[in-house]
Amino acid sequence: MTSYPGAVGDNGAVSRLLDLAIACNETPGAELDDELARFCRTVRNSPEASWAMPVATITAVLDLLSEYVEEKEPGQLSAGFTERVVRAAAGIPVPEYLRLLSGLVRIRDREPVPDFAALPMADWEAELRFDRIGQFWWYVDSGEYELFDEGVREGVSSEHPNGCRIELSALAAQLQTALILFPTTASMAEGLGKVAPSASPLVLQAVLDAIHRHFAEEH
Structure with missing residues (x-):
C-alpha cells in the first residue's frame, strides 16, 4: 500500500516534473531547462495553481521527498514512483537527483516568466x-x-x-x-x-x- 508521503511522488506537481524529465531524457533534442521554464510559467500564470501550490512550495516538497526517500528501503516506496524517478534520474542516486531537480526548478522560478515568443508553447x-x-x-x-x-x-x-x-x-x-x-x-x-x-x-x-x-x- 502506498503511504501518504510516498503518494506525493505519484500525483500532482512532482509527478508532472518527473514526466517532463523522463521525456527530455528519452527525446533527442529536448532540453530540461526549457521544460522547467514552461512548468514554472504554467504554475505562475495560473492563479489557482499559484494559490494552492506555488513553485517555491513545490521545490520544498522535492527537498522533503529526497530526505524521505533517503530513509526508506526500495521496497517501501511505491513501485510506480520508484520506476519513474529512476528513469528521470538516469543514473544519479535518487535522493541526490530530487535535490538537484529542486535546485533547477528554484533557479527557473527566480527568473522572469518567458513569453511565448521567447519560449514557444509545448x-x-x-x-x-x-x-x-x-x-x-x-x-x-x-x-x-x-x-x-x-x-x-x-x-x-x-x-x-x-x-x-x-x-x-x-x-x-x-x-x-x-x-x-x-x-x-x-x-x-x-x-x-x-x-x-x-x-x-x-x-x-x-x-x-x-x-x-x-x-x-x-x-
Missing part, C-alpha cells in the same frame, strides 16, 4: 491551457454533423443552462486567448494543432461569436 502546455477547446472540437471535427454551423450550435447549446456560467464561459475565454496568442493560420496550426488540428483564426472566431450570441439570446 504540446502539453497547449493541451492543459486549452482543454475546453480540445473537448469542444469534437463538434467540429467528428463528422457527426453535416454542417459546421450545426455542430457549433449543438456544442454551444449542450452546456445550457447550468454549464454556461462555468464551462461555456471558460471555453469563450480560451478561444479569445488563443486568438490573441495565435493570430495567423500558421501560428495557430503550430501552437494549437495538437488540441484542435483544423483550427484557424476564422474558425475560432466563428465559435466565439456563436457563444456570444447564445449568451445574448439565452441569458
